[in-house]
Amino acid sequence: MYFQRSTPNLPTSKDPTTGRTALYDLHLQHGAKMVPFGGYSMPVSYDDLSVGESHAWTREKASVFDVGHMVQYHVEGPGAEAFLESLTPAGLKDLAPGSSTLSALLHPVTGGIVDDCVITRVENGPKHLFYVVLNAGCRDKDYKFLSAALEKWEHTMNPVVQLHHLQANGEPYGLIALQGPMSAEILASALASSCKVDVTKWYFGNSKHITVNLPSGESLPIVAARGGYTGEDGFELSIHPSQTVAVTEMLLESAGKEKLRLAGLGARDSLRLEAGMCLYGHDLDDTTTPVEAGLGWIIPKHRRTKEGSGFNGAETVIPQLTPTSKGGAGVQRRRVGLTVEGAPAREGVQVVDEQGEEVGRVTSGCPSPTMKKNIAMAYVSNGLHKAGTELGVVVRGRRRRAVVTKMPFVPSKYFKLAVSPA
Amino acid sequence: MSAAIGQSGASLAKALQGPAKSLARCSRNQYLRLRAQRPAFTPARSFTASSRSFEKRYTEDHEWIDTSNPESATIGISTYAAKALGDVVYVELPQTDMEVNKGDAIGAVESVKSASDIMTPVSGVVTEVNSALEEKPGTINKSPEGDGWLARIKVTNPGEVDGLMDAEAYQKFTEESSEK
Numbered sequence: 177m178y179f180q181r182s183t184p185n186l187p188t189s190k191d192p193t194t195g196r197t198a199l200y201d202l203h204l205q206h207g208a209k210m211v212p213f214g215g216y217s218m219p220v221s222y223d224d225l226s227v228g229e230s231h232a233w234t235r236e237k238a239s240v241f242d243v244g245h246m247v248q249y250h251v252e253g254p255g256a257e258a259f260l261e262s263l264t265p266a267g268l269k270d271l272a273p274g275s276s277t278l279s280a281l282l283h284p285v286t287g288g289i290v291d292d293c294v295i296t297r298v299e300n301g302p303k304h305l306f307y308v309v310l311n312a313g314c315r316d317k318d319y320k321f322l323s324a325a326l327e328k329w330e331h332t333m334n335p336v337v338q339l340h341h342l343q344a345n346g347e348p349y350g351l352i353a354l355q356g357p358m359s360a361e362i363l364a365s366a367l368a369s370s371c372k373v374d375v376t377k378w379y380f381g382n383s384k385h386i387t388v389n390l391p392s393g394e395s396l397p398i399v400a401a402r403g404g405y406t407g408e409d410g411f412e413l414s415i416h417p418s419q420t421v422a423v424t425e426m427l428l429e430s431a432g433k434e435k436l437r438l439a440g441l442g443a444r445d446s447l448r449l450e451a452g453m454c455l456y457g458h459d460l461d462d463t464t465t466p467v468e469a470g471l472g473w474i475i476p477k478h479r480r481t482k483e484g485s486g487f488n489g490a491e492t493v494i495p496q497l498t499p500t501s502k503g504g505a506g507v508q509r510r511r512v513g514l515t516v517e518g519a520p521a522r523e524g525v526q527v528v529d530e531q532g533e534e535v536g537r538v539t540s541g542c543p544s545p546t547m548k549k550n551i552a553m554a555y556v557s558n559g560l561h562k563a564g565t566e567l568g569v570v571v572r573g574r575r576r577r578a579v580v581t582k583m584p585f586v587p588s589k590y591f592k593l594a595v596s597p598a
Numbered sequence: 599m600s601a602a603i604g605q606s607g608a609s610l611a612k613a614l615q616g617p618a619k620s621l622a623r624c625s626r627n628q629y630l631r632l633r634a635q636r637p638a639f640t641p642a643r644s645f646t647a648s649s650r651s652f653e654k655r656y657t658e659d660h661e662w663i664d665t666s667n668p669e670s671a672t673i674g675i676s677t678y679a680a681k682a683l684g685d686v687v688y689v690e691l692p693q694t695d696m697e698v699n700k701g702d703a704i705g706a707v708e709s710v711k712s713a714s715d716i717m718t719p720v721s722g723v724v725t726e727v728n729s730a731l732e733e734k735p736g737t738i739n740k741s742p743e744g745d746g747w748l749a750r751i752k753v754t755n756p757g758e759v760d761g762l763m764d765a766e767a768y769q770k771f772t773e774e775s776s777e778k
Binding site: 220221226227228229231442445446518519520522542543545550572 | 684685687688690703706708709710711713715
């Protein structure tokens, strides 16, 4: 145990309102319609495909998304695991090198979600190195939260932790998501001959060090994670800022536009909604606990016990896991999926019961391009959360039928090791 | 009864805010193509003879109204708006006989990513709605200023039409708002 002052470097963009990812110019060259998002100017769609078409393209072929606005950290040092476990309910002890887990930074006491995140124990890295990806929209809040937590950590007899924003020469690392059923063949054909990674034995939630061939003849090492936020098979590639454009262009060119297209935030939003995944700031916020959000599953068994819990908000969150009928605290409201008839129900729309009383609000909603039905996420009173429950939503002053529906709306197609039914 | 479809949020204009550089250029071509493709019965009164008889005007919210027949003026959304919205997947129509005031929401168009209210450019009474859009909302994209019309309205205050933009002024308006 030793004490060493470690100052996290602030993740910044040059201009907080219109930051540009490394791919900004490439977006414009491809006819992107840019919108402000999470402090960055990001593509919402491109000229070649409408949002609906781009959505379908991702489900049928493959798309590449710029997600370089998201914030990538390394958390390192002998105290890294314990530090992250103090802020999140993740079970990091069991996280094998190269494996990832969805988790959430939680507020002390209330257990409200500061941000949702993906935590990876870096493969072949130093023993205590974690890679954490957080939302762009929470950049400043997360930074303040992590800095404050780190400061507190350092004032106690805790093993040292260092927090680094992943950047080079002041530029954040690029992050692109290759998503869709053709992703694996596209990535496989881009790998350098020296790269021994076999995509057919690389499963969902695992990261690998890969080497890709660039047109310049260079071979570039990259860390890639199998997964993503569309419900499809795919990969997220974290790339040195100077090479992000080259890698993206290489993928687009080598795959060809019959297989791979750029896709924007528009398609990303409808894809993740079909996949039942939350968008922070809409389906999750500082006042929502993981249990209310239907994310109880991110808390593994050993972190639900007295000894194992010790994370921010555990005193609130753990009792919520047990319903009141079984002696626990339960929750008052729950996140559910809705299938809506007639008009799509968007964020903020009132959810009502059969008597017309408000029982919740929609947090995300759109016409599902895959299902050709309107889908939504909403928070409704506990007890009305069971699949098949008949509810209503009020759109433009009129009640429309809404039925609680199990999520994901569209079955996910992650590449997982088949478990034989033994 | 006015503004039966109240509530809800964005006008078309609001939904279309944001950078859309290429759209104005597209819109001119599409607009001209549309004019050229109008069904045989309209060209006779479209350009020359009597400009008063073919009166198509536009609002800053991107609706159009054709008042050739003030007893039953046709309302829809502009080619520019349809293009910018993307694939329309749901259209909400007003009810016939609904009495509406200029600026009231009389319906809505929804794409995957957004919902936009359609505001009536003039006051009047809804005489007819384009029910075909309920089955085929995509008609709004294919022919926003033709088969994709939304409703017909009996104009009660013809003076309101004068405050609207003609095609040329609207064209200029969309180009200017795209440059912002």
